[in-house]
Amino acid sequence: MPSKRSISKTGSAPTCPTCGMPVFLGLPQIGVAGLIVERPLKEIADLSGSAYADRILWAELLRAGLRRNELRACYLWKHEPKEDELKWHLLETVRYMKGVKILMFLGSEVTQPLLGYNASDVSGVWTKSDFFPKVAVMPGPNPGTLVKGTVGEMRLAITRFAERMNRIKRVRQ
Numbered sequence: 019m020p021s022k023r024s025i026s027k028t029g030s031a032p033t034c035p036t037c038g039m040p041v042f043l044g045l046p047q048i049g050v051a052g053l054i055v056e057r058p059l060k061e062i063a064d065l066s067g068s069a070y071a072d073r074i075l076w077a078e079l080l081r082a083g084l085r086r087n088e089l090r091a092c093y094l095w096k097h098e099p100k101e102d103e104l105k106w107h108l109l110e111t112v113r114y115m116k117g118v119k120i121l122m123f124l125g126s127e128v129t130q131p132l133l134g135y136n137a138s139d140v141s142g143v144w145t146k147s148d149f150f151p152k153v154a155v156m157p158g159p160n161p162g163t164l165v166k167g168t169v170g171e172m173r174l175a176i177t178r179f180a181e182r183m184n185r186i187k188r189v190r191q
């Protein structure tokens with residue numbers, strides 16, 4: 019679901035400052051843990067739970083004890099990827115995630131620009147990104163893989179992410 023905050027000059031629905039396309043900016047900026055997904059694909063049309071891969075992803079997160087209202091979630095690409103437009107989408111993502119302590123990067127379209135690796139090469143292993151110097155990063159596969167029934171890799175990444183998040187929550191209580 020797009021945020022109510024508008025970045026367009028007209029004050030209507032948010033649009034991309036470069037090409038004018040409508041953009042998905044993410045759920046409200048809550049929590050200390052964030053989730054970055056590749057882009058608003060048809061099968062993950064929005065992060066509000068309407069699409070199939072999205073529903074399975076949130077079910078997997080819930081299975082690990084992570085609730086939707088505890089996670090900040092957005093796409094790296096705020097609209098379908100376009101040549102030479104990555105920079106704004108990247109900066110907007112960094113701005114949106116300001117203040118989080120741990121992040122999941124889901125899919126190679128996220129891990130490539132932010133880590134320099136394909137998701138399958140780094141999935142399930144804690145790492146760091148130059149774009150988020152103070153944040154622990156857990157890479158994982160594209161949620162689209164869940165639709166194909168290959169859940170193990172995602173489950174491992176989410177389990178490790180949830181363990182760390184629960185430690186952070188205990189410290190803060």
Ligand SMILES: [Zn+2]
Pocket residue numbers: 034035036037038039097100103
């Ligand atoms: Zn654009």
